[in-house]
Structures are given as C-alpha cells and as structure tokens.
Amino acid sequence: MFRPLFVFVGARYTRAKRRNHFVSFISLTSMIGLALGVMVMILVLSVMNGFDREMRNRVLGMVPHATVESATPIDDWRQLAGPILKQPQVLAAAPFTQMQGLLSHDGKVQKVLINGVDPVEEAKVSVIGEFFKAEDGAQGALAALKPGEFGLIIGKKAASKLGVTVGDKLTFVAPEVTVTPAGMFPRLKRFTVVGIFSVGVGEVDGFVALAHIQDIARLHRWKDGQVQGLRLKFDDLFQAPRLAWGIAQRLGEQDFFARDWTRTHGNLYQAIRMEKAMIGLLLLLIVAVAAFNIISTLVMVVTDKKGDIAILRTLGATPGQIMAIFMVQGTIIGVVGTLIGAVLGMLAALGVSSGVAHVEKWLGFKFLNADVYFIDYLPSQLLAADVLLVCAAALVLSFLATLYPAWRAARTQPAEALRYE
Template identity: 80%
Template sequence: MFRPLFVFIGTRYTRAKRRNHFVSFISLTSMIGLALGVLVMILVLSVMNGFDHEMRTRVLGMVPHATIESAKPLADWQRLGALAAKNPQVVAVAPFSQMQGLLTHEGKVQKVLINAIDPLEETKVSIIGDFFEEGRLQDLKAGDFGIVIGDKAAAKLGVGLGDKITFVAPEVTVTPAGMFPRLKRFTVVGIFHVGAGEVDGFIAMTHVQDLARLQRWKADEVQGIRLKFADLFEAPRTAWQLAQSLGDKQFYARDWTRTHGNLYQAIRMEKAMIGLLLLLIVAVAAFNIISTLVMVVTDKKGDIAILRTLGATPGQIMAIFMVQGTVIGVVGTAIGAVLGILAALNISAGIAALESLLGIKFLNADVYFIDYLPSQLMLADVLLVCSAALVLSFLATLYPAWRAARTQPAEALRYE
C-alpha cells in the first residue's frame, strides 16, 4: 500500500525502539497522560450529566413544574384546569393543597409538608407511583385519613404500613380551657423511596378531601392546581401568562425555579467549570508531546540531516514529526475514550458495589438531593472531548516540527 514518505518515517519513528530510552519513556508517559485526561473528562462529564438527568426526572418529576393558586380556596378547580389545559405547553393538570406541620409517633417528631392530592389525577403530573416500597397511591381514599410518607420519615418515626401517626398543624384551637394545637390522627397506607433525601424525608401525601376537612374547607375546595409541562423550562413564563389570563390579580403562579432552581443552576455551572478544569488537564497532557518531540528532534538530528541531503524538503521534515506527534495523540485519545466510555457505563454499579463492600455511603441523602452516583453517557460529550484532545495534540506538534525543519545538514553532521 502506497504511503507518503513523511507518513512512513513518522509512524516508523513512533513504533521504533530508540537508542535514548528516556525519550521513549517520555513519549509513553505523554500517551498515558493524554489517555488518563480523556478518561477522567468523559467520566466526570457523564456523572454530571447523570446528576442533571436525575434532577430533571426524579426531583422535578416529584415537585410541581408550576402551580396556579389563589388567596382563597378554589371550589371550581376543574374549570380552571380545563382552561389551563388548552395551552399547548400544558400536558396535565391536577388539584393540590399543602400544609406544613409535624408528624409524631411515640415521642418521635419529624417535620413534614403534606401534599393533598387526588390519587386518580396525581399520576398524570407526578412519578411518585413508580417508587412505592409498600402500599400504593390508590390506597388514599377520601374519609379514611390515610397518609403516604417517605422511607426516611418512616424510619425516623419508627412506623410501618398500618401504623397510626399524629399530625400537628401549625395552628391552635381556642377553647374555654385555653389554646390547644390542632391534631389529627392519620394511618400510614404507603411508603415510597425516590432516592432524594428532601423528598423521602419531608414530603407526605394524603387525600385532598381529608386535608380540606382538616383546614375546615368544603370537601371540593383546594389550594390550587398543579401543572405539568412538556418542556419544564417553559414553566416560569407560561405559568405566569396562564395566571394572568385566568383572572386579573386573582391568581398567582409559582414554578420549580423558585424552589429548586438554584440547585439545578448549580449543577449546570459545576458541569461547565469542572469541564473547563479537566480540559486544562487534557491540555497539559497534550502539550507534554512538545517535550517528547523536542527530545526526538534532538536525538534524530543526524537522521534529519541525512534526509535533507537526500532531497527531503523542510516541509516533509516538518510533516514527519507532525505525524509522529499526531499518532501519539490519536492513540492516547483512543485509549482514553474507550476506557472512559467503559468507566462511565459502569461507575454507578461500581460505586454501589464499593459502598456495599465498605459499608459506607459516599453520597448522603441528607446532604445531596440523591443518595447514589448517577451516570449518563452522551455521545456529544465523547466527541467533544476527543476532538479537543486531538486538536490540542496536533497543535502541540507544530513547534517541534518547525524546529526540525530548520535543522541545517552541515551543522548537524559536523561532529558525526
């Protein structure tokens, strides 16, 4: 197979054993360093993609994309829901009410935000039904005062399916004997585990009619309607427009950016900053090729001089060392990409196995919004990392190749 002279010699220099073993060692470490840089960058970007994906699907699949509420209880939420559903961005609508308070059981206390829902409508706007460990969402029946809690809350209170727990509302009842807190006994009918500490520990659910009775509303009155959007990034603008169209200053909108927006933006910013820092590591590894080729040029001055006397042009000499450096970059990038892809595909299972072996949790749900290490490999990230590594590797060959092309045969062969 025909190969140009500079390609033949450049690839031969790459795989040939040199007299100077130190140069060979530096070349090998440059290749390994580049491979490690590419591997780590693909792995870390995949983990950040995993956090981003879990944030959008799990946490934002549990909390409302947006809500439309009024200062007074709504008795005609079906009409408002039908009007909101006409917007092409709105996928589903469900009623809701909320109430903060405390759950108590045998002297143990847990703060909680109770979401009152309609079980038949809630499955249209939430993914909670996919994460039940015991019971199910449909076990919430009007009048039974059942409650669904997360596994972290259940563990802290020491309760299981069928146990009675007391809800303490942040209001008092005034009687002739004095002021007493408002209490209500609920029966645990379901326990879920989402993997997000904030959800599993502090969110509970009951039937919307039961909470209406607790708040002394009519059975069909709710706090507002919950909206699910086809594109959650459209929620802030669209929800505000819907609130304005439903009634002038009568309704107001809230969206996920007010409750979890800071966390989501932090994840996106961390991905960008970590990506930049890791790119610098790849750049350092790529520019190690400069020192490798400079030493190769010094080691091969005699060969370069002979090639020049045989008629090789400065451009061909330059191309020889550009080929050599590019081969190092391509091999290092390819090895790093393969290892990075394998690591990204198996990091979640590997960390889970390591946690099980050591008996510790690397991600605590009390600190992070999930208790496991997610990973989502994206082709675009792999191509971007490999392209950046190859471009940096190619740029690193220019200066040593230019120096090789400037070699003067007479001076190089003077002491040979």
Template identity: 80%
Template sequence: NAVDPLEEAKVSIIGNFFKQGSLDALQPGQFGMVLGDKAAAKLGVGLGDKVTFVAPEVTVTPAGMFPRLKRFTVVGIFHVGAGEIDGHLALTHAQDLARLQRWQPDQVQGIRLKFADLFEAPRTALALAQTLGEGDYYARDWTRTHGNLYQAIRMEKAMIGLLLLLIVAVAAFNIISTLVMVVTDKKGDIAILRTLGATPRQIMAIFMVQGTVIGVFGTAIGAVLGCLAALNISSAIAALERLLGIKFLNADVYFIDYLPSQLMLADVLLVCGAALILSFFATLYPAWRAARTQPAEALRYE
C-alpha cells in the same frame, strides 16, 4: 401534600422510589398516607401504622376550641435519596384531605405542570398566572424552590470542565515533549531525508501526522473509558460504599445521598474535540523544529 395518584404519575417519578407499598395504595375514603423513609424513622412508624394529622385549624364546640385531628394509615414508604424530600414529604389522597379541610367537591388549592423543557417553566408559569389573574393566582417554579442548587451545580460543572481542559492541556504538553525527543533523536535520519530530496514541508507533515495519531488514539481510549465510567459510576460508588461500610454522600449534609450520572453526547463531543484540537496544536512546534534541521549540521559528527 394532597395528590391524585392517577395524575401524580404524569408529573412526578416518585412512584419509582417506593421501598414499601406504592402510590396506587392511596384510595379515596381510606385516609392512607405515603411518606419518606426518614420521616417514617423520625415518627417511628412503618407500613400499616397510624399517624395522627393535626390540621392548622380549630373546631369551635360548646365545650371549647379543639384542633382538627385525623388518623391516617401508612400505606407506602419511599426513598428518593434527597434528605429534604425523604424527611419532610408526606402524600395523601386529594379527596381525603378535601373532606378533612371541608373543601367543596373537586376543589384544589393548586396544580402542578411538567414541561418537556424544564427551562421553560419560569416563563410559562408566570404567563399562566398573569392570564388567570395575578390577584387570585400565583406561580412557583423550580427556580424558586431549588434555584440555588441549580446555580451551584452549574458552577461546579463549569469548574470541572475547566479542570478537565487543563488536564487535557497537560497531556498535550506530553505530546510536545515526546515529539521534541523524537526530533532530537532522529536528527540524522531527518538530515538523510533532506539530502534525498524531502522538503521542509514534508518533514513537518511527517511529525504532525505522528503527533496527531498519538492524540487521536489517546482521545479515543479516554472517551471509551470515560463513557464506561459515566454509565457505571453510580453503581460503582454504591458497591464501594457497601464494601467499605462508609457513606460518602449523606442526605443530611448533601441534597442527595447518591452520585447521579448522565452521559450527554454534546459534552463527550466537546471534550473529545478540545482534546483533538490541543493535540494538533501540540505537534506544530516539534514539527517546525524538525523542518528547520540543516543536513550539514546534523551529519557533521556522523
């Protein structure tokens, strides 16, 4: 791909992933090239080595037809972590490739746009293509190039959310069992409170508050531990891979070779809210049983 290094930084973060060299090393007229580390390994080249580029065109001369060749110098090697990019992407300066392809000055074959909201890309790109003229221009957004990956990630996120909800539900059942045991063990105390004038509603409120407090403390501890794990999971997995000498995610098999993590407040609030709601509902049955305790029956054998 041909890029303008000054403009590329506005639409791409590839400049943050260079192992050697930098994107700024692409200077017009020097025919430099930056490429992924996997592509460099396949070609057997390193920083400062030459790579011969063969254009998909031929030059007609009196001696016959010859392919158009040009030697580029490797001025940078990057590692994004995605096998598709690291193994197949090479960038050079737009002016150098324009000279090789014999384009007009400042002629380009396409432009890239970056949106603040990535979900606006399909609609806006199509609208731009229609405005410019669909017969002469076409638009290709990320949903066409990596749409299947996005759909797979969204489905996995939904399934993981369902699994977390089931885990929280199991924990809520533990609250039920704990409170049922407390009610059974404290029947005598409950009966004494009833004889002293406590109403069933007050007894029920006592056990609901107890169960809710357990749920609040458990949710708070889980939220703190979960946030800490989400913020440090990438570095922790990388350290574990170095310690064990095992690569859990291989870029040749998966799209990326590291475990990304982004802490989202909306997801944290959703999980914590679901946990608190389930904890509250888990207190209703044990509290109802406690409220139904009959003093005479409970104190018969006391």
C-alpha cells in the same frame, strides 16, 4: 501499499530503537498522560450528567413544573383547568392543597409538608407512582388514598425516623390552635399510614407526605371540592416560568398567582449545571497539559534525529516534508492516547455506579449521605456527545502541540547538523 514519505518515516519514529529508549519512554508517558486525562474527563462528565438526570427525573419529577394558586380556596378546579389545558404547551393539570405541620408517633416527631392530591389526577403530573417498588423498601400505592379515611403516604426516610410501617397510626399536629373553654389546644388529627415511597432523595423522602385532597380540605375547614390551586405539567420544564406567569395573567393577576420549580429547586439545578461547566473546563486543562507534553517529546526527538533530518534533506526532502514527519509522529501519539482514554473512560462511566456501591457495601460507609446530598448514590450517564467533544478537544490539542517541534525540525540546516557526525 503505497505510503507517502512523511507518513512512513513519522510512523517509524514512534517505534523504539536500541539507541533511544529514553525518547520512546517519554513518548509512552505522554501517551499515558493523555489517555488518563481523557478517561477522567469522560468519567467526571458522565457523573455530572447522572446528577443532572436524577435531578430532572426524581426531584423535578416529584415537584410540579408550576402551580397556579389563589389567595382564597378555588371552588371548581375543573372549570379553571379547562382553558389552561387548551394551551398546547400544557400536558396536564391536577388539583392540590398543602398543609404543613408535625407528625408524631411514639414520642418521635418529624416535620412534614402534606400535599393533598387526587390520586387519579396526581399521576398525570407527578412520577410518584414509580417509587413504590418493594425492592427499595417501599409499600402501597397512590390509589390507597381514599376520601374520608385520612390515609397518609410518607417517605421511606420519615417512616424510618418515626418507626412506622403500613397500617400504623400517626398524629398530625397542625400549626394552629383550637380555642376551648379550657384554653387553647393544638389541632390534632390521626392519620393511618397507607403507603411508603422511596424516591432516593433525602429532601423528598423525609419531609413530603401525601393525603387525599378532600381530607386536607376538611383540616382547613373548607367545603368539599375546594382546593388551593393547580399543579401544571409542561412539555418543556425550562419554559415553565414564562408559561406559568402568562397563565396567571390571563386568569387575572389580581386573583391568581403562579409559582414554578425554579423558585424551589432552581438554585440546585443551576449549581449542578455550573459545576459541570467548571469541572469540564478544569479537566480540559489537565488534558491540555497532557497534550502539550507531546511538545517536549518531539523536541527531544528532533534533537536526537538531527543527523537523520540532515540526510533526508540532502536526499531531496523539502522542509514541508520534514515538518510533516514530526507532525505525523505527534499526531499518532495523540490519536492512540485519545482512543485508549476514550475506551477506558466509557468503561469507567458505565461501571462507576455499581463499583462505588460495592465499595460502600464493603466499607460499610455511604459516600453520599441523603441528609446532605439530594440523592444517596453516585449516578452516571454516558453521552455520546460528551465522548466526541472530549476526543475532539484532545486531538486538536495534540495536533497543535506538534506544530512548534515540527517547525524547528524543518529549520534544521544539513551542514550544521552533519558537522559533528
């Protein structure tokens, strides 16, 4: 098969010779360094993608994209939801009523935010129904909430702290008092645990509970059917701030106000996105250092091959061909290192979650504590776009690293190089 001169010679120079094992060793280390840089960059970006995915699917799947609320109880939420649901960006709406307080059981206390929901409507705006899996230690279902029975669904972490399971009784202490002739007493209400969910997010599993919306209305001493507001689900959660405030203004800015997920969890999500960008930039510098090691490799090769360059020049090789020879050699190092790093990075990204889980089980220690982080395991999501971007960046940097040594080789004068041969 015909190959141009510069391709043939450049490929030959990448293979070891008896008199230049050191140069070949430097080439190998440059290749290994580039491969490691590419592998680590793909792995870390995949882990950051995993955190981003879990943030969207778990945390932002549990909290509403936006809410529309009123300072006074809303009498007919279906009438209010009618014009809102006509907007194409709104996928669903569900009523809610919230109440904060304390849960008490057997001398143990846990703060809680109880969301009063309609089990049928809540499933349209929340993914809570996906987190009652028995293998995660969860029990029950959203449908277990019945009006008038004062059932309560709590998170796995709260259930563990309070030492309760399905069927146990809890005492809810409301943040207000009841005045009696004997004095002021806190308002108490007995709830029955009818379900335990496990989202895997410490903030949700520990401090969020669900009850039937009619039961929470009674605790507020509202009329049956009155609610605090509407939870909204949009086709694009990033448009929630603009759309929610637009809905509130159309309903009457004096009567209604809107909140969106960026006010409650926006800082955490933006922190994840910023960390991904910054870590990606830092890792790209590592790849750049590995790629520019090719410069030192090729400079040593050029010095070692001055006699060969002079002979090629006397045989008629042009400076452009000489330059192309060393560009081919450096590019081969970059391509091979990048491909090896990409394969290793993809394998590592696909297995890092299970690998870390096995290490945690073996050590008996959790690297990610749900009390500190919003999830308690290491997620990973491999994206083809990230792999292509990393590989493209590594190849470009490798190619740029070949230009200076190749230019020096092209300037070699045959007479000067052969003087001491």
